[in-house]
Amino acid sequence: MTNQTSSYIERGNPAFFRAMSALFAGGFTTFAILYSTQPLMPTLSRHFHVAPATASLSLSVTTATLSIAMVIAAGLSESIGRKRLMKWSLVLSSVLAILLAFSPNFGVLLALRTLQGIVLAGLPAIAMAYVSEEFAPQSLGVVMGMYISGTTVGGMVGRIAVGMLSDAFSWHVALAVIGVISLLCAIWFWVSLPLPTHFQPSPQRLGSLLQALWSQLRNPGLLCLYVIGFTLMGGFVTLYNYIGYLLMGPPYNLSQSAVGWIFIVYLMGTLSSTWMGRLADRHGRANMLVTSIAVMLCGLLVTLVPELAVKIVGIAVFTFGFFGGHSIASGWVGRRATHSKAQASSLYLLFYYIGSSVMGALGGIFWSRFAWNGVVAMIGLLIVCALGFALFVPRVRSQGGAAA
CATH class of the missing domain: 1.20.1250.20 (MFS general substrate transporter like domains)
Structure with missing residues (x-):
C-alpha cells in the first residue's frame, strides 16, 4: 500500500514541477489555438470577401467538432494511453496552426479549423483523468487549478496577442507566430509530463x-x-x-x-x-x-x-x-x-x-x-x-x- 501511495506525483517530488508546467503548457496551447481566429474575424471578412456571419465559422466549426471529438478521444485514450494521445494532439494541432497561416482561401481555412477541432480534443478530454489518476489526492485542487490557469492565459493570448500582431504585421504572421509558440509548448509537454503509472489500458468497442x-x-x-x-x-x-x-x-x-x-x-x-x-x-x-x-x-x-x-x-x-x-x-x-x-x-x-x-x-x-x-x-x-x-x-x- 505504501509503494502504491508513493507512486503518485506529490509536492516535493522532482516530477511535480515538471508535470505542473507541462499541464500549464498543454492548456495554454489548446486555448491559444482554439481562440486564435476570434479577433481576426473582421480581417478575414475583408481578406476573403465573406460576411461576418460566415467569418464567425472560423471559430464555431472548431468548437463544434471539439465538443464531439472529445467524447471519442476519451474512449481512444483507454486503449492507446493518456500521454500518447495528449502529446500527439498538441503537436498536430500546432502544425495545423502554422499551416493555417498559409490558407489560400476561406474554404481551406475552414477545413483546417475543422481538423484542428478534432485534433485539439485529445488534451482537454483526457487531462482531468490524467490528473485524477497520477497526482496525490491532496494536490488535485492546485494541479487542476494550474491546468485551468494555462487555459485562461492561452485564451487571452489567442484573443489579444493575435489582434496586436495582425495590426503590426498581418493575420498570416499572427497565426504563424501562435503556431510556432504552440509547437514549442507541445514539445515541452512531450518531454516534461511523466508517463502514467496508474493507467491500465482497456481497449473499448x-x-x-x-x-x-x-x-x-x-x-x-x-x-x-x-x-x-x-x-x-x-x-x-x-x-x-x-x-x-x-x-x-x-x-x-x-x-x-x-x-x-x-x-x-x-x-x-x-x-x-x-x-x-x-x-x-x-x-x-x-x-x-x-x-x-x-x-x-x-x-x-x-x-x-x-x-x-x-x-x-x-x-x-x-x-x-x-x-x-x-x-x-x-x-x-x-x-x-x-x-x-x-x-x-x-x-x-x-x-x-x-x-x-x-x-x-x-x-x-x-x-x-x-x-x-x-x-x-x-x-x-x-x-x-x-x-x-x-x-x-x-x-x-x-x-x-x-x-x-
Missing part, C-alpha cells in the same frame, strides 16, 4: 464506450457537475459575447481595440483557478464551489452600475468567480467518477461547450429585446441554477457509496 458514457450520466453527483459546467460556461460566454455591444454604444463609445483589451481580466482567472483550487483542498470542494459561484453572481450584478470603471471591476470579479468555479467543478468530476474517468471528464466538457454554444446564442435574443438588463437577468438565472446544483452535490453519495 463502441458498445462499451456508450455504456460507459451512459453510466456516468446515471450518476446523480456527476450529472449535477455537468449541469454546473453547462450553466457557468453559458453565462460566462454570454457576458463576453454582448458586453462589447454595450461598451461600443453610447454613452461609452469605446473602440473595438479598447473593448478587446477587456480580455486582460482573464488574468483574474489565472489567479482564481489556482488559488480557489488550493482553498478547495483545504476547506472542501463544496464550500469553495458555492463561494466561487456567489462571487460570480456579485460580479454580474456590479455590471449593472453605469460607471465604466465599476463595470470593468464587475467583469473582473465575475471572471474570477467563473474560473474558480470551473476549476473546482472540473476537478471534482475526476474524484466523483469511480470508473471510466476519461469518459466522465469528456462529458463534463461536452456539457461545458454546449452551454457555450446554446446559451451564448440565446443571449442575443435577450440583448435585442431587453438590452443589458435582459442579458444580466438571463445570466443571473443560470448562475442561480448552478448555485442550486452546487448545494445539492454534497448530498449525493457517489456510486462507490462515499459522499465525495
